Amino acid sequence: MSDRxxxxxxxxxxxxxxxxxxxxxxxxxxxxxxxxxxxxVRADAGSFxxxxxxxxxxxxxxxxxxxxxxxxxAILFSDILVVPDALGQKVAFKEGEGPVxxxxxxxxxxxxxGPVSGVTKALAPVYETVSRLKASLPSDVTLIGFAGAPWxxxxxxxxxxxxxDQAAAKLWAFRDPMGFKDLIDILVEATIEHxxxxxxxxxxxxxxxxxxxxxxxxxxxxxxxxxxxxQICDALHERYPGxxxxxxxxxxxGMAERYFKVTGAxxxxxxxxxxPAWAKQHLQPQGCVQGNLDPLLLVAGGHEMRGQASYILSxxxxxxxxxxxxxxxxxxxxxxxxxxxxxxxxxxxx
Amino acid sequence: MSDRxxxxxxxxxxxxxxxxxxxxxxxxxxxxxxxxxxxxVRADAGSFxxxxxxxxxxxxxxxxxxxxxxxxxAILFSDILVVPDALGQKVAFKEGEGPVxxxxxxxxxxxxxGPVSGVTKALAPVYETVSRLKASLPSDVTLIGFAGAPWxxxxxxxxxxxxxDQAAAKLWAFRDPMGFKDLIDILVEATIEHxxxxxxxxxxxxxxxxxxxxxxxxxxxxxxxxxxxxQICDALHERYPGxxxxxxxxxxxGMAERYFKVTGAxxxxxxxxxxPAWAKQHLQPQGCVQGNLDPLLLVAGGHEMRGQASYILSxxxxxxxxxxxxxxxxxxxxxxxxxxxxxxxxxxxx
Numbered sequence: 001m002s003d004r005x006x007x008x009x010x011x012x013x014x015x016x017x018x019x020x021x022x023x024x025x026x027x028x029x030x031x032x033x034x035x036x037x038x039x040x041v042r043a044d045a046g047s048f049x050x051x052x053x054x055x056x057x058x059x060x061x062x063x064x065x066x067x068x069x070x071x072x073x074a075i076l077f078s079d080i081l082v083v084p085d086a087l088g089q090k091v092a093f094k095e096g097e098g099p100v101x102x103x104x105x106x107x108x109x110x111x112x113x114g115p116v117s118g119v120t121k122a123l124a125p126v127y128e129t130v131s132r133l134k135a136s137l138p139s140d141v142t143l144i145g146f147a148g149a150p151w152x153x154x155x156x157x158x159x160x161x162x163x164x165d166q167a168a169a170k171l172w173a174f175r176d177p178m179g180f181k182d183l184i185d186i187l188v189e190a191t192i193e194h195x196x197x198x199x200x201x202x203x204x205x206x207x208x209x210x211x212x213x214x215x216x217x218x219x220x221x222x223x224x225x226x227x228x229x230x231q232i233c234d235a236l237h238e239r240y241p242g243x244x245x246x247x248x249x250x251x252x253x254g255m256a257e258r259y260f261k262v263t264g265a266x267x268x269x270x271x272x273x274x275x276p277a278w279a280k281q282h283l284q285p286q287g288c289v290q291g292n293l294d295p296l297l298l299v300a301g302g303h304e305m306r307g308q309a310s311y312i313l314s315x316x317x318x319x320x321x322x323x324x325x326x327x328x329x330x331x332x333x334x335x336x337x338x339x340x341x342x343x344x345x346x347x348x349x350x
Numbered sequence: 351m352s353d354r355x356x357x358x359x360x361x362x363x364x365x366x367x368x369x370x371x372x373x374x375x376x377x378x379x380x381x382x383x384x385x386x387x388x389x390x391v392r393a394d395a396g397s398f399x400x401x402x403x404x405x406x407x408x409x410x411x412x413x414x415x416x417x418x419x420x421x422x423x424a425i426l427f428s429d430i431l432v433v434p435d436a437l438g439q440k441v442a443f444k445e446g447e448g449p450v451x452x453x454x455x456x457x458x459x460x461x462x463x464g465p466v467s468g469v470t471k472a473l474a475p476v477y478e479t480v481s482r483l484k485a486s487l488p489s490d491v492t493l494i495g496f497a498g499a500p501w502x503x504x505x506x507x508x509x510x511x512x513x514x515d516q517a518a519a520k521l522w523a524f525r526d527p528m529g530f531k532d533l534i535d536i537l538v539e540a541t542i543e544h545x546x547x548x549x550x551x552x553x554x555x556x557x558x559x560x561x562x563x564x565x566x567x568x569x570x571x572x573x574x575x576x577x578x579x580x581q582i583c584d585a586l587h588e589r590y591p592g593x594x595x596x597x598x599x600x601x602x603x604g605m606a607e608r609y610f611k612v613t614g615a616x617x618x619x620x621x622x623x624x625x626p627a628w629a630k631q632h633l634q635p636q637g638c639v640q641g642n643l644d645p646l647l648l649v650a651g652g653h654e655m656r657g658q659a660s661y662i663l664s665x666x667x668x669x670x671x672x673x674x675x676x677x678x679x680x681x682x683x684x685x686x687x688x689x690x691x692x693x694x695x696x697x698x699x700x
Binding site: 167174175177214215216219221251255256272274279293294297302304311 | 514515521568603604608623624627632652
């Protein structure tokens with residue numbers, strides 16, 4: 001890793017707590033189906049997981065949006081479900097359906113999983129992608145690795161697919177909190193190993209996606225969202241002092257304040273529903289925040305997009321800040337709107 | 351309406367800002383498919399809307415949970431989509447699919463709607479249900495009327511059905527904010543008339559459901575969620591001084607604080623994801639709060655349900671508070687868990 005005491009890259013400066021002269025920008029799911037060059041690679045790659053496990057192609061799709069838009073960060077092309085896949089749970093991605101897993105909802109299901117020690121071996125192709133990116137990325141672009149947070153990954157492992165209410169995971173957690181905690185503990189360990197291997201391979205920042213954090217009631221949020229991410233942050237900071245970790249507890253609402261403080265994350269991702277004014281008052285004093293343009297504003301484009309982006313920039317650009325969306329880019333996004341947004345953010349001076 | 355200066359009913363006392371000796375309880379969607387007696391009526395009623403427009407049967411299903419559990423409030427059995435139906439938009443409820451509407455996404459669609467003045471005429475059977483309930487409810491049970499908030503109703507009107515991302519309404523709002531505002535204005539007016547007619551027929555409290563408030567970015571939340579509900583509260587308070595209005599801006603997160611203050615609502619419904627500790631500090635000082643047990647805890651039952659209910663009661667029971675769920679009861683809820691929860695809440699003394 002490069003000298004962490006005086007970061008030169010824009011994104012690393014922001015994560016170190018600096019208000020930067022120009023605002024760094026990258027977008028969640030910036031490598032994806034809205035790009036014709038992505039769809040071309042995707043069509044040739046086989047399954048979605050085949051693409052994730054093909055270092056040459058995964059490198060290529062990671063680089064595509066960097067070439068096109070000059071983002072300040074590249075995020076490894078991969079998926080949060082490679083961890084259950086590496087643990088031995090059957091994961092498939094079906095066209096138009098999203099991920100489908102053989103659900104695990106009890107101790108017997110957990111017992112059938114492989115050991116955490118096997119995860120980084122199974123995911124070697126992912127770390128090879130990171131190494132390739134480390135070598136091929138322009139020197140001013142930060143390389144971000146990532147993983148799903150234990151709670152969010154567990155919702156897929158228990159539900160077998162995405163669900164609007166995370167019912168399977170919640171019912172397990174509510175009926176058998178100790179048993180469910182065993183799953184979370186496995187995922188904490190596996191996530192630490194998976195993120196560490198990404199850092200070893202060259203990732204300069206890691207982001208932890210907790211897409212479904214906001215659906216949990218407070219007591220369960222503490223146990224299954226906040227605490228596991230705190231454990232992961234602690235372990236990473238012990239292994240890699242100074243490593244910036246961004247946590248993204250989507251929908252955490254008022255609980256985000258305590259979450260940011262207690263987890264020890266260096267940056268906090270804000271979802272679309274977070275008020276920038278509120279974040280400036282309650283979150284940014286604790287560190288760098290990242291977000292949070294509505295992905296559908298990027299689909300709409302025009303002056304509503306620019307106006308709402310300007311609002312976010314004017315409120316949060318006064319402190320350490322990374323511009324991003326509030327959730328991932330959607331496939332129907334016109335690529336020219338992304339170019340317009342990048343130009344708008346790059347031209348912004350507070 | 352009864353003497354509002356000194357309410358006798360438990361729910362009205364809480365909404366007047368009193369800390370009550372025992373905590374009032376009702377549950378969102380307490381009349382519904384989890385009850386065998388409801389399923390029986392439903393099977394005989396024809397379509398779901400036929401049931402909503404049948405005063406005798408709608409009265410019966412409203413009363414069923416009161417008989418069974420002795421809740422402190424009965425909420426009119428109806429649906430938020432009766433308003434677009436009354437405005438002339440085609441609404442149907444398909445088994446296993448939920449509501450299906452002919453989508454309206456532009457000015458031409460708005461022009462084809464009937465006048466707001468026709469809404470209360472079309473919904474006369476709903477008000478007849480309210481009148482019947484007024485006469486038949488036990489004297490200590492509060493009668494709650496309700497409507498959807500303009501934003502949430504608009505998401506169905508534009509999308510034609512429920513959607514995880516409210517894309518159709520958002521894209522309209524982002525591409526043509528003035529045109530979309532015309533739809534919101536129609537809904538503000540229609541909602542004021544619809545709620546007023548319920549109060550005239552005997553509703554003692556009204557609740558405004560903004561199920562999708564939390565998906566809006568701050569600037570749009572201000573325009574399309576907060577402001578319309580403020581207009582509705584203002585109009586109702588002018589017509590009916592002292593009428594308690596409960597607003598339920600689901601997912602509003604940190605924006606709930608300002609929302610509660612600015613709308614002038616008398617009570618604020620908290621969704622599952624709101625931290626009771628946070629609400630006690632930021633929301634309850636402004637008035638009565640209501641919520642927020644996870645509906646899946648009610649499915650799970652047992653000590654996790656009782657434990658999390660106790661936590662909510664101990665944190666929020668010190669001030670004006672109404673116990674409820676954080677979202678509606680789900681069909682797979684065992685009726686005996688509801689009985690257990692009511693007993694637990696009724697036995698609580700802070």
